[in-house]
Amino acid sequence: MQPRPVHAAHAGTYAGDVSPQLAWQWLQSGEAVLVDVRSDAEREWVGFVPGAVAVAWKQWPGMVLNPRFDGAIQQAGAGGRKLVLLCRSGVRSIAAAKRATELGLEAYNILEGFEGDPDEHAHRGFKGGWRHHGLPWRQN
Template identity: 35%
Template sequence: MQKLAVNAATLVATARARITEIETQEAIALLGDPDVVIVDIRDPRERERTGFIPGSVHAPRGMVEFWVDPESPYFKPVFGQAGKRFVFHCASGWRSALTVATLQDMGFEAAHLREGFSAWVAAGGPVEGV
């Protein structure tokens, strides 16, 4: 097997060093704020199996860049709302860190839930769909 120039853990660490990370308790406190949009990038099967944050928007990881780009035929208006604070999450914070770093490169401001949905559940954050 070919050795990678950069491993996944390094990519995540590099992303985390340059993006905004939100701790679990802060994210729970943001729930219900009309100026905050929580975006779940997990696979649909993960959401079905473990539930989701109430009111969260689902944007599968493979489509996020296209859904936030107003010039893309896949653009979703939820991402064009002015004055909103977007907080992305996955299960453990790795995928969302990479996602937010990419979105930041595109010029889309966002943050991510540092330890992901699993920490949300462990901290007693509300969950729907289970």
């Protein structure tokens, strides 16, 4: 399967959207850094991508904004490194990419997120997402 290209529809708010496959390609080539913006609980209970930088956008419990997000995302993007942001479904990572862009970073949203959209039974992991595409991940 050929990776989908970067979509520039969000010019001005964040760098764009990339497919999970293209994000993985960029990671392998050293072209980008993967930032997992899910909560610590999600990474611990659902799974994580080895080598990803963990910078929660919102934290459990209560899903309140992470007060340390700005400093941590700036550190992840230090030196002008391109960032690809991952959340559960590709929604929180858009908000995080917008904030990273406001901070002067080149930030992309990974489409479909880690788990993808819910299927007809409201289960995730079967309709798109990082895991569904067979990309590297682990579970504790």
